[in-house]
Amino acid sequence: MADLETFRVETRAWLEQNCPPEMRKPMTSDGDTFWGGRNAKFSSEAQRVWFERMRDKGWTVPHWPKEYGGGGLDGEEAKIVRQEMAAIGARQPLTSFGISMLGPALLKYGTDEQKKEHLPKITAGLIRWCQGYSEPNAGSDLASLQTRAESDGDHYIINGQKIWTSYANYADWIFCLVRTDPAAKKHDGISFILFDMTSKGVSTKPILLISGYSPFCETFFDNVRVPKAHVVGTVNRGWDVAKYLLQHERAMISGMGERGVGRPLGQIAADSVGADAQGKLDDAQLRSQIATFEVDEAALAAAAERAVDLAKAGQSHPAFSSAMKYYGTELNKRRYEILMSAGGIDALEWESERSRGGARPRAWLRTKANSIEGGTSEVMLGIVAKRILDLPGS
Amino acid sequence: MALVLTEEQSMLRDSARGLISDKAPVSHLRGLRDGKDATGFSRELWKTFAEMGFSGLLVPEQFGGSGLGCVEAGIVMEEIGRTLMPSPFLSTSVVAASAISRGGSEAQKAQHLPGISDGSLLAALAIDEGAKHRPLQTKLQAVRSGNGFKLSGDKAFVVDGHTADLLIVAARTAGSAGEKAGLTLFLVDPKAKGLAVERTAMVDSHNAARIVFDNVEVNADSVLGEVDQGSGLLGGVLNIGRGAVASEMVGLSEEVFGRTVTYLKERKQFGKAIGEFQALQHRAAQLYIEIEITRAAVLKALQALDADLDKAATAVAVAKARAGTTATLAVQEGVQMHGGMGMTDQFDIGFFMKRARVCQELFGDANFHADQLARGKGY
Ligand SMILES: Cc1cc2nc3c(=O)[nH]c(=O)nc-3n(C[C@H](O)[C@H](O)[C@H](O)COP(=O)(O)OP(=O)(O)OC[C@H]3O[C@@H](n4cnc5c(N)ncnc54)[C@H](O)[C@@H]3O)c2cc1C
Numbered sequence: 001m002a003d004l005e006t007f008r009v010e011t012r013a014w015l016e017q018n019c020p021p022e023m024r025k026p027m028t029s030d031g032d033t034f035w036g037g038r039n040a041k042f043s044s045e046a047q048r049v050w051f052e053r054m055r056d057k058g059w060t061v062p063h064w065p066k067e068y069g070g071g072g073l074d075g076e077e078a079k080i081v082r083q084e085m086a087a088i089g090a091r092q093p094l095t096s097f098g099i100s101m102l103g104p105a106l107l108k109y110g111t112d113e114q115k116k117e118h119l120p121k122i123t124a125g126l127i128r129w130c131q132g133y134s135e136p137n138a139g140s141d142l143a144s145l146q147t148r149a150e151s152d153g154d155h156y157i158i159n160g161q162k163i164w165t166s167y168a169n170y171a172d173w174i175f176c177l178v179r180t181d182p183a184a185k186k187h188d189g190i191s192f193i194l195f196d197m198t199s200k201g202v203s204t205k206p207i208l209l210i211s212g213y214s215p216f217c218e219t220f221f222d223n224v225r226v227p228k229a230h231v232v233g234t235v236n237r238g239w240d241v242a243k244y245l246l247q248h249e250r251a252m253i254s255g256m257g258e259r260g261v262g263r264p265l266g267q268i269a270a271d272s273v274g275a276d277a278q279g280k281l282d283d284a285q286l287r288s289q290i291a292t293f294e295v296d297e298a299a300l301a302a303a304a305e306r307a308v309d310l311a312k313a314g315q316s317h318p319a320f321s322s323a324m325k326y327y328g329t330e331l332n333k334r335r336y337e338i339l340m341s342a343g344g345i346d347a348l349e350w351e352s353e354r355s356r357g358g359a360r361p362r363a364w365l366r367t368k369a370n371s372i373e374g375g376t377s378e379v380m381l382g383i384v385a386k387r388i389l390d391l392p393g394s
Numbered sequence: 395m396a397l398v399l400t401e402e403q404s405m406l407r408d409s410a411r412g413l414i415s416d417k418a419p420v421s422h423l424r425g426l427r428d429g430k431d432a433t434g435f436s437r438e439l440w441k442t443f444a445e446m447g448f449s450g451l452l453v454p455e456q457f458g459g460s461g462l463g464c465v466e467a468g469i470v471m472e473e474i475g476r477t478l479m480p481s482p483f484l485s486t487s488v489v490a491a492s493a494i495s496r497g498g499s500e501a502q503k504a505q506h507l508p509g510i511s512d513g514s515l516l517a518a519l520a521i522d523e524g525a526k527h528r529p530l531q532t533k534l535q536a537v538r539s540g541n542g543f544k545l546s547g548d549k550a551f552v553v554d555g556h557t558a559d560l561l562i563v564a565a566r567t568a569g570s571a572g573e574k575a576g577l578t579l580f581l582v583d584p585k586a587k588g589l590a591v592e593r594t595a596m597v598d599s600h601n602a603a604r605i606v607f608d609n610v611e612v613n614a615d616s617v618l619g620e621v622d623q624g625s626g627l628l629g630g631v632l633n634i635g636r637g638a639v640a641s642e643m644v645g646l647s648e649e650v651f652g653r654t655v656t657y658l659k660e661r662k663q664f665g666k667a668i669g670e671f672q673a674l675q676h677r678a679a680q681l682y683i684e685i686e687i688t689r690a691a692v693l694k695a696l697q698a699l700d701a702d703l704d705k706a707a708t709a710v711a712v713a714k715a716r717a718g719t720t721a722t723l724a725v726q727e728g729v730q731m732h733g734g735m736g737m738t739d740q741f742d743i744g745f746f747m748k749r750a751r752v753c754q755e756l757f758g759d760a761n762f763h764a765d766q767l768a769r770g771k772g773y
Contacts, residue, residue, distance in 0.1 A: 266773025279772045287773065291764035294771070298712040299691035306397035306690040313398050323683045384682060385675035389655055393670035 007077055011084045018053045022046035024089045028359060030213070033095050036125025038172050051125065054093035060123050061099050064107070068115065069123030075312045079305075097166075098122035098129045100252040102175050105192070105245040109233040118173075118194070130197070131249075132162040132176035132219060133242065140379045142177075143186045143239060147221065149178035149193065151228075156180070156193065158201075158224040164373075168204040168217040171197050175245075181236050192238035192245075195226040211365040212350075212358075246375065250321040253374045254328030255304060265335070266290045269342035286341060293334055300324075300331055319387040326380035329370035336364040395701075397693050399469070406466055410473040413446065418479035420742045426480065427599040433557055434593075434601040435480040443481065444513025452491045452634075457503060458511035459491070463700035464634055468641035468692065475645025478749050480600050482516045485554035488638045489631060490517030493562050496703075497579065497619035497627040506560060506581075518558035519631070520549035520605055527758040529564065529628060530572055534607060536565035536580065542613035543567070545580065548606050553756070555603025556593035558584055563607075568622050577625045579618040586610050598748040630703045633710045636757045637699050640692045640710075640717035643753050647685050647717075647724035650746045654678070654728045661733075674731060681727050688713075688720040708770055715763035721750040722760075 023046055027033065031043040034051055042048040054060050057071065063078040064070025073081065103122055106115055121127040138145040147160025158178055168174070173196055181189030195202075201224040204217040233241040266281060269290060274282040281287040307324060310316040339360060340347050347364075349355035371377040385391045399407065417439055426434060443449050448470055453459020460466075467488050474483060491510050494503060494517075509515025523533055534547030545565055555561070561582040569576025584591055588610040594602050619627040655678060658669030668674055695713035698706035725747040729736035736743050754760065 264771040264773060266768055266771055270773055275773065280769075281773050287768060288761070288764065290773070291768040292715075292760075294767055295712050295715045295760075295764050296687075298708070298767075299687045299716045302397065302694035302712075303687040303690035306693065309396040309398050313396070315398065320686075323679075323686060326679075327683050327687060378676065381676040381679040382672070384679035389675075389678055389682060391655070391658060391669040391675050391678065392667045393675075 004076055004080065008080050008084065011081055012087075014057075015084055015088060015090060018050075019085075019088060019090045020046040020050055023050040023091050023093075026089065027091060028356060030215075032091065034093065034125070035128055035167070035170070036094055036096055036098075037128025037170065038126070039170070040125065040128070050091070051093045055124055058123070060094040060125065061103065064103065064119065064123060068119035070119075075308065079308065094125045096122060096125070096128060097131055098127065101131060101245050101249050102129050102194075104248040105175075105241050106232065108244060109192075109241045113229075114194075114232060127172045128167070128170060130165050130168045130171035130174050130219075132165055132168075132174045134164045135161060136163050140376055142242075143190065145177055145179060145190065147176070147178045148182065149180050149191060149226070151180075152225070154228050155225045156228060158193075158195075158221045158226055160221050162219040162221075164207075164216050165204070165219040166216045166373075168197070168219045169206055173197060174202075174219070175232070177238055177242055180238075184236065187239045189236055190238040190242070191235050192232045192241040193226060194230045194232060195224065199224050199226065201225075209365070210368070211362040213362065213366070247318060247321045249374045250325035250380070251307070253370060254321065254324035254326075265294060265338060265342075268339070272343055272346055286338070290338055290342075293331075293338055296331055297335070300327055303327075317388055319383050322375070322380040322383040323388070325374060326371075326377050326384070329367075330377060332370050333367050336367045340364050395697055397690060397697070399465075403465060403469060407469045407473065409446065410448070410470045411476070413442065414473045414477055414479050417442065418481075419477050420745055423478050423480055423599060423745060424742075434599075435482065435557075439479075440481060440513055443483065444511070448483065449487045449513045450491070450507075450511025451487055452495065453487075453507045453511045454495055454503075457495075457507035459507065463696075464637050465693070465696045465700055467634075467638055468696040471638045471641035472645035472648075475642035475647075475749075476649040478598075478600075478646070478745055482554050482557070484635065484638055484642070485518045485558070486510055486516050489519045489553075489635045490560070490562055492634045493519065493579065493618060493627065493631045494581075496630060501615075502581065502618065509559075515560060516554065516558050517560040517562060518552050518554045518603075519635070520552045520555065520561050520563045521628075521632075522551045523548060524550075527755065527762060529632060530574060530577075530625070532564050532566050532577055533571050534563065534565045536567045536578060536612075538567075539611065542611060542616070543580070545582070545607040545610040545612060548604065550594075550604045551756075552603045552605055554601045555584075555605055556591055556601060560584070561605070562618060564624065564628055574625045576622050577628060578621050579624040579628060580612055581616045581618050582610065582612055586612070596752060598745070598752040600749065600752065629707075632757055633703065633706055634699055636710050636714040636763075637692070637696050637706075639753050639756050640695065640713045643717035643721040643750065644685070644689050644692050646746055646750055646753070647688070647721045650724045650728040650743060651678075651681055651685055653743065654681075654731050657732055668731075677727060678731075681724060684720045684723060688716040691716045708767060711763040711766045711770070714758060715760040715767070718754040718760035718763075722754060725750045 034047055058066060059071050062071035062073045062081045066072035099122060106118060133142060135145050149156035149158045175194050177190055178193055179189050180191040201222040203220045206214040206217050208214045270281055343360055347360045350358035447460045450459030451462050451467055455461040494506050521529060536543040536545050561584050563580045563582050565578055565580055566576055567578040588608040590606045592604045594604055596602050658674060659667055661668045692713045695709040698709040728743050729747055732743055735741050
């Protein structure tokens with residue numbers, strides 16, 4: 001305990017000294033997120049400095065082993081780093097699917113060679129990954145995917161199409177689900193494979209979202225040659241890897257939203273709605289919606305903390321991330337409905353400088369995807385019902 | 395601190411669960427109700443509670459207690475919630491024990507705490523006056539008279555008030571309803587002249603009383619804490635009580651949920667288990683998630699109470715609000731998914747619905763606590 005207190009004090013001091021003031025302000029646009037990758041650009045000098053200092057300390061991913069560029073911290077220490085970063089509002093120095101999705105799967109299923117090859121490039125922000133799971137006819141029913149990988153000596157030849165591939169047009173590599181045994185039952189013929197997006201035969205076509213942004217793509221594979229050594233885990237057992245990765249993805253998505261940082265929602269609402277002399281919101285209905293929301297938000301934060309603690313104590317159910325994903329994403333949608341209602345007509349401007357290019361309505365629209373991406377809310381509830389509650393029927 | 399129970403805490407849970415499920419299943423409450431039992435709980439069982447160290451759980455060791463904290467009290471409350479066991483645990487061992495050990499003089503502690511620990515003294519907090527829990531609206535007057543005070547006014551919803559040997563009464567010694575300053579807590583003998591106790595049979599078959607004070611004389615030694623400054627002490631004690639009631643609601647919710655899921659697997663209609671219908675599966679999953687999130691919020695609040703009572707207000711408001719909403723949902727879904735069976739008195743689930751309604755009201759409902767949170771955050 002005393003050691004942890006010392007660690008907390010040191011962490012606080014280090015962050016205080018090393019986190020530039022600009023990196024402690026809430027993020028306001030997509031450009032505030034640093035994703036890394038071959039073509040990465042920093043949007044400000046402060047962003048570069050912050051990233052490099054954290055990378056050098058191993059804290060782009062504090063809980064990964066040091067040999068892969070992580071910080072080698074145990075669960076308690078990593079929690080302290082998170083808490084101390086949150087206390088000063090420090091931004092994530094690096095965000096990537098490599099950290100939140102592929103990394104955990106490689107740590108569990110990857111060969112030594114695969115880990116040594118890929119993990120250090122993730123922690124150092126050198127390679128940006130994208131996720132090739134969904135296909136036009138395989139969404140919620142992901143295991144019905146049809147992208148084929150045919151054996152050709154020590155290579156696979158990959159043909160097919162993915163869709164909704166987030167940031168595929170910016171990504172350097174893809175982790176991809178492919179069918180390696182078309183004769184097997186649908187869950188049994190899938191493999192999890194990695195390849196470079198600059199490989200011959202890979203092409204992407206951006207799709208425009210309702211928010212006016214285009215963060216995801218259709219991704220096409222036309223006779224793409226990939227070494228067999230790039231399969232993660234056992235051939236035809238890719239579904240295990242895929243599911244394990246999804247647990248991490250869902251935990252990550254459930255934590256989206258700027259929970260508890262920045263000004264209370266009620267005060268933000270007061271800017272546009274108005275308040276009485278005591279600061280009490282002029283709109284009683286909205287005030288009670290916000291208060292109820294904040295009760296739920298605080299409770300979810302406790303549940304997220306507890307989920308980590310339970311996992312550490314070996315008491316968690318593997319499907320619990322689906323429960324958290326469901327609640328966290330529905331809550332984030334509620335947050336933005338409140339923000340839109342609080343903002344009134346000011347929140348409707350789409351292009352003006354005053355509205356920072358319609359930041360709020362675009363963010364509001366973006367949140368609608370939270371309960372779709374990574375598995376829909378309905379699918380999450382189905383998983384909870386079957387895997388946790390053991391209700392009958394498939 | 396990790397949001398999981400320690401090994402000692404898990405052992406406490408197991409022993410509380412063992413005792414309560416064995417000696418006081420729901421049929422115990424049903425029996426007391428049907429027999430119109432005058433006490434409303436089992437004194438014999440309360441003796442066992444004392445022997446196992448539960449009644450003095452929050453009492454410091456020097457006064458015969460175990461000196462444990464709110465997390466431990468919450469563990470026992472949760473088990474109580476699973477079977478709806480009526481007992482003076484909340485009124486005496488949680489609320490009164492906290493009030494006296496935190497606000498009492500050495501003499502007051504020495505006089506009352508050992509009795510709480512050994513199970514011989516029952517105590518109750520008299521706070522509410524109107525239909526809703528509004529502690530600052532306290533109107534009951536305490537006027538200086540000679541060496542002491544005279545109390546006049548009405549109290550309602552005094553949990554276990556009809557069996558209490560000692561009342562802790564919130565009164566106004568200065569200021570007017572709505573003000574923080576001017577509240578004082580008194581230790582009052584229920585047999586005092588001018589005091590009338592009416593047992594109120596409640597919807598949940600648990601114990602409560604209305605109490606009328608007509609110029610009840612108490613001496614200066616009966617002030618608990620400081621004159622006019624009682625709101626701080628009261629606020630802390632109420633928060634401990636809220637944490638405990640929230641725990642009871644977690645136990646209650648989980649029990650109702652467990653029974654409901656079992657029924658979903660057993661009951662067949664249209665040639666299959668009703669749990670195969672996706673409409674019910676999703677609602678069951680949603681309820682499970684609500685309960686899990688509430689459980690975390692409640693444990694967080696209990697830990698916050700133990701860490702620093704003065705800083706626990708927000709966490710407690712969150713916990714009590716969530717627990718109230720979750721328990722309400724759990725019992726409604728529970729009854730609905732049992733169909734006609736859920737509406738029968740013969741079936742236990744109605745007891746849970748009734749108790750949840752009372753727990754929701756006790757020490758402030760979800761609206762009250764959401765409002766507290768908003769005030770705390772300045773909007
Ligand atoms: C912003 C965004 C980013 C994404 N990024 C990626 C990415 O990087 N890589 C990737 O591979 N994929 C990505 N996806 C795809 C995402 O995983 C799928 O959209 C999702 O799995 C749902 O599939 P679908 O769109 O085909 O919807 P469908 O499966 O067709 O679902 C339509 C509706 O039917 C419901 N439904 C389906 N099955 C059931 C059932 N059994 N019971 C009840 N209801 C059901 C769904 O809940 C939904 O409401 C992204 C999606 C979004 C929105």
